[in-house]
Amino acid sequence: MTDVKDKIEKYNIPPYFKKVLILLTIVGPGLITANIDNDAGGIATYSLAGAQTGFRLLWTLIPITIALIMVQEMSARMGIVSGKGLADLIREKFGLKVTFYTLIFLIFADLGNTMAEFAGIASAGEIFGISKYISVPISSLFVWLLILKGDYKIVERVFLVGCTVYLSYIISGFMMKPDWLAIAKATFLPDVTAISMKDMPILVGLVGTSITPWMQFYIQSAVVEKGIKVKHLFESKIDIIVGCTFMVTVTMFIIICCAVNLHGAGLVINDAKDAALALRPLAGDFSTILFGIGLLNASIFAAALLPLAASYYVCEGLGWESGVDKSFEEAPHFFTIFTSLIIIAAVIVLIPNINLFKILIWSQVANGVLIPIILLYILNLCNDPDIMGEYTNTKMYNFISYGIILLMVLINGALIYFEAIRPLLE
Amino acid sequence: MSSLNIFSNFDEVSVHFSSCIGSKVLGRDGVSLGKVCDLFVDYEDLYPLVIAIQYKRNGQLFYANWESVENFSYHEIKIKNDAPEGQSRTFPKQENEKSITSILANQFTEAIEYPPIGKIVLDRQIVDTSGKKVVRVNDIQLIKVGQHLRVTHAEIGVRSMIRRLGYEKLVDKTISLFRPNSHYLKKSQLINWKYVHAIPSRNIHKNVKLNLSNDDIKSIHPADLADILEDLDSFGRETIFSKLDLQTKADTLTEIDEEILPSLINEDNLDEAAKIIEEMDADDAVDVLHELDERKAQLIIENIKDSEQKEEVRELLEYEANVAGGIMSNEYFEIDIEDTKNSILERIPKVFDEVETVNDLYIVDKEYQFLGMLTLGELLSYSDNVNIRDVMQEQDIISLGPDAHWKDVAEYMNKYNLFNIPIIENGELLGVVSVDDILPYLLNEKS
Numbered sequence: 041m042t043d044v045k046d047k048i049e050k051y052n053i054p055p056y057f058k059k060v061l062i063l064l065t066i067v068g069p070g071l072i073t074a075n076i077d078n079d080a081g082g083i084a085t086y087s088l089a090g091a092q093t094g095f096r097l098l099w100t101l102i103p104i105t106i107a108l109i110m111v112q113e114m115s116a117r118m119g120i121v122s123g124k125g126l127a128d129l130i131r132e133k134f135g136l137k138v139t140f141y142t143l144i145f146l147i148f149a150d151l152g153n154t155m156a157e158f159a160g161i162a163s164a165g166e167i168f169g170i171s172k173y174i175s176v177p178i179s180s181l182f183v184w185l186l187i188l189k190g191d192y193k194i195v196e197r198v199f200l201v202g203c204t205v206y207l208s209y210i211i212s213g214f215m216m217k218p219d220w221l222a223i224a225k226a227t228f229l230p231d232v233t234a235i236s237m238k239d240m241p242i243l244v245g246l247v248g249t250s251i252t253p254w255m256q257f258y259i260q261s262a263v264v265e266k267g268i269k270v271k272h273l274f275e276s277k278i279d280i281i282v283g284c285t286f287m288v289t290v291t292m293f294i295i296i297c298c299a300v301n302l303h304g305a306g307l308v309i310n311d312a313k314d315a316a317l318a319l320r321p322l323a324g325d326f327s328t329i330l331f332g333i334g335l336l337n338a339s340i341f342a343a344a345l346l347p348l349a350a351s352y353y354v355c356e357g358l359g360w361e362s363g364v365d366k367s368f369e370e371a372p373h374f375f376t377i378f379t380s381l382i383i384i385a386a387v388i389v390l391i392p393n394i395n396l397f398k399i400l401i402w403s404q405v406a407n408g409v410l411i412p413i414i415l416l417y418i419l420n421l422c423n424d425p426d427i428m429g430e431y432t433n434t435k436m437y438n439f440i441s442y443g444i445i446l447l448m449v450l451i452n453g454a455l456i457y458f459e460a461i462r463p464l465l466e
Numbered sequence: 467m468s469s470l471n472i473f474s475n476f477d478e479v480s481v482h483f484s485s486c487i488g489s490k491v492l493g494r495d496g497v498s499l500g501k502v503c504d505l506f507v508d509y510e511d512l513y514p515l516v517i518a519i520q521y522k523r524n525g526q527l528f529y530a531n532w533e534s535v536e537n538f539s540y541h542e543i544k545i546k547n548d549a550p551e552g553q554s555r556t557f558p559k560q561e562n563e564k565s566i567t568s569i570l571a572n573q574f575t576e577a578i579e580y581p582p583i584g585k586i587v588l589d590r591q592i593v594d595t596s597g598k599k600v601v602r603v604n605d606i607q608l609i610k611v612g613q614h615l616r617v618t619h620a621e622i623g624v625r626s627m628i629r630r631l632g633y634e635k636l637v638d639k640t641i642s643l644f645r646p647n648s649h650y651l652k653k654s655q656l657i658n659w660k661y662v663h664a665i666p667s668r669n670i671h672k673n674v675k676l677n678l679s680n681d682d683i684k685s686i687h688p689a690d691l692a693d694i695l696e697d698l699d700s701f702g703r704e705t706i707f708s709k710l711d712l713q714t715k716a717d718t719l720t721e722i723d724e725e726i727l728p729s730l731i732n733e734d735n736l737d738e739a740a741k742i743i744e745e746m747d748a749d750d751a752v753d754v755l756h757e758l759d760e761r762k763a764q765l766i767i768e769n770i771k772d773s774e775q776k777e778e779v780r781e782l783l784e785y786e787a788n789v790a791g792g793i794m795s796n797e798y799f800e801i802d803i804e805d806t807k808n809s810i811l812e813r814i815p816k817v818f819d820e821v822e823t824v825n826d827l828y829i830v831d832k833e834y835q836f837l838g839m840l841t842l843g844e845l846l847s848y849s850d851n852v853n854i855r856d857v858m859q860e861q862d863i864i865s866l867g868p869d870a871h872w873k874d875v876a877e878y879m880n881k882y883n884l885f886n887i888p889i890i891e892n893g894e895l896l897g898v899v900s901v902d903d904i905l906p907y908l909l910n911e912k913s
Contacts, residue, residue, distance in 0.1 A: 122699070122701075123699040123700035123701050123702075124699045128699070131589050131602070132589050132590055135588075135589055135630075136589060136604060136627065136630040136631065137630060137631055137632075139589075140627075140631055264699070264700070267700060267725075267726065267729055358602070358627065359591070359601060359602025359603075359604070359622065
């Protein structure tokens with residue numbers, strides 16, 4: 041960061057431009073985290089949302105974005121001020137027991153998420169007519185080698201470039217010439233009363249794929265890794281706002297694409313593949329290929345980064361050696377967790393006739409149970425002057441945050457009831 | 467006398483810190499005073515003595531001195547009638563003469579108030595100065611000594627983790643059914659307290675003003691120390707590094723990961739940064755400076771007092787970091803054409819610390835034009851006091867230019883089995899690249 045400042049002074053760059061340059065060096069963690077958030081599960085949910093409800097739920101993206109920005113900002117601020125990861129802080133403040141059970145749940149939820157990514161890879165392959173028995177084993181090996189033999193920094197950069205694929209959703213959204221007035225109205229002047237019980241699973245899905253437990257760990261580690269200093273807190277906030285806004289714009293356009301073409305067309309859309317294939321006769325090959333590539337890009341990177349992040353924070357919390365640059369003998373737990381997550385997820389996805397949908401729902405339930413708990417930890421840590429010094433939350437911030445947690449509890453409670461408890465009772 | 471024995475209801479020799487936590491503290495007539503939440507110890511002992519028990523009642527923290535403990539067990543701790551009760555998160559340090567001070571004790575000598583031991587060590591990272599790595603502590607082990615408890619070990623490993631989770635008995639029984647002699651049951655992973663180095667933490671620092679000295683850290687090899695610093699959070703890393711002496715700082719910086727290197731060189735103290743650079747060999751100094759931004763590097767160079775070092779660093783800084791010129795050392799063993807075997811052998815003790823290697827002898831004239839070379843081994847093989855002019859090798863000398871990529875350097879070393887390669891441009895000997903300069907590139911530590 042300082043080097044850019046120095047170069048600015050050297051080359052006599054005007055002050056407003058200075059700020060932009062400093063910002064660019066801080067940008068990264070927020071943008072990357074937000075983009076991994078648009079993973080296979082996310083794209084599937086957005087496609088469903090568009091196909092089934094049209095523009096009707098677009099407005100919910102605004103409160104979701106605000107909540108997302110706030111929770112990520114807290115984690116990033118904690119990382120910057122304390123210089124420690126979230127698992128680290130939870131262990132030091134709440135002890136081994138709490139950390140252990142939280143991590144067990146997290147691993148379970150992450151396994152489900154990783155499965156969702158491999159299912160996404162399988163779907164993307166099928167769009168192009170490739171059997172999942174070919175696409176999944178090859179991509180799991182690729183992902184494993186990419187992380188363990190490749191350079192993580194390069195992986196991250198490639199991923200950022202891969203994110204530009206998402207821009208094409210926006211382009212194709214414009215090409216479809218939707219009714220912009222209707223979109224603006226649905227977003228900013230919504231008919232909130234039109235929401236029905238039938239929308240609940242989609243709504244829950246939208247919230248659930250946007251605000252996830254693991255991303256809090258991920259963004260905090262990323263800012264710690266980057267060594268961002270307290271004086272750059274403001275730039276870090278901009279990074280998060282830009283990242284979340286970009287992500288939500290992409291989300292909006294995926295919903296719009298599917299809403300314009302598929303809503304009310306009388307088609308049965310169950311997942312991202314259905315949506316992609318249904319787009320072909322209506323919007324042309326371009327959309328189908330775009331959806332396929334978008335899904336593949338999102339799934340592969342999330343399938344690489346999720347197990348990696350999980351292995352890192354489990355080892356961090358339990359005090360085991362970690363790091364891709366270590367050997368197996370040096371960090372056995374780390375490599376075991378990483379490798380098993382990938383193998384188990386890939387194998388389960390490949391079991392013939394397995395009901396993937398059920399597995400995904402259960403992993404979402406695990407996420408849903410966890411996220412309010414993780415957010416409570418974050419709020420507690422963020423208000424601890426021993427950790428945050430003068431950078432604790434303001435009262436207003438806490439008030440809104442507790443509101444968000446309450447909403448999350450209600451929404452996830454509804455999810456758990458509808459998807460997990462009710463089917464058991466029937 | 468048994469009624470006076472604090473441990474009359476406690477048979478085990480060693481005490482697990484985690485098992486004490488949550489024990490009931492009982493006062494007069496068995497009235498509950500609260501539950502144990504931590505212990506205060508005298509950090510200035512080699513094996514710290516427990517001096518007070520901290521307990522929690524209605525969310526508030528109190529402590530009772532060890533002298534007022536009547537009976538100790540995991541189940542409950544009885545406090546003598548009318549014993550004084552302190553209310554504080556920390557324990558006021560008592561000034562008394564100490565004959566024994568351990569290395570670790572120095573960490574706490576300037577403390578005004580003692581923090582409880584759990585807060586400093588339990589669930590936190592510490593440096594194991596014997597194993598030379600950063601570990602997370604799962605439990606603390608104490609032993610009974612007379613009527614007192616002393617801290618002896620920090621415990622890491624799976625078994626202590628299972629104990630904390632409350633499954634120790636269950637897991638122990640299950641394993642002893644199948645493998646009664648298993649490694650798990652026989653051995654705990656313990657770190658002797660004298661090798662425990664607490665890591666400075668922002669929150670503890672703020673409350674109790676600990677002065678964490680680094681005497682035990684300094685004796686660790688710089689390469690290990692660099693690994694340790696890489697494992698710490700930024701606050702602990704910078705605090706520990708700032709307390710090292712110049713030489714250790716210099717040695718550690720040359721070993722440390724290039725990503726975190728810039729954060730350790732303090733921009734506000736250019737004078738010290740320059741002094742650290744002066745302590746390094748010129749080629750290492752240049753490696754470090756390459757990781758900093760140009761302006762900062764220039765400012766540091768300007769502050770270097772040793773004009774010879776300054777000049778050498780400037781010369782080397784002209785080249786890219788990944789070519790021979792950027793990797794080489796320009797401090798080589800200069801041999802004059804008029805030298806003889808004896809005159810060279812006499813000079814070796816004087817130059818040994820200064821030059822990259824004495825194994826290869828490079829013969830240059832006054833303008834540093836390269837004339838020839840000879841290995842030390844070859845020189846020693848002559849029994850007479852030979853003239854260099856007569857024995858030096860002038861033809862077929864393997865050398866590279868300063869713009870050769872490190873990969874070419876590595877290839878040449880491999881092909882011709884060399885430990886050192888002279889770097890020559892227009893006949894002038896600029897410096898020497900040795901194999902240990904190339905290894906980090908080969909091992910992907912640098913690029």
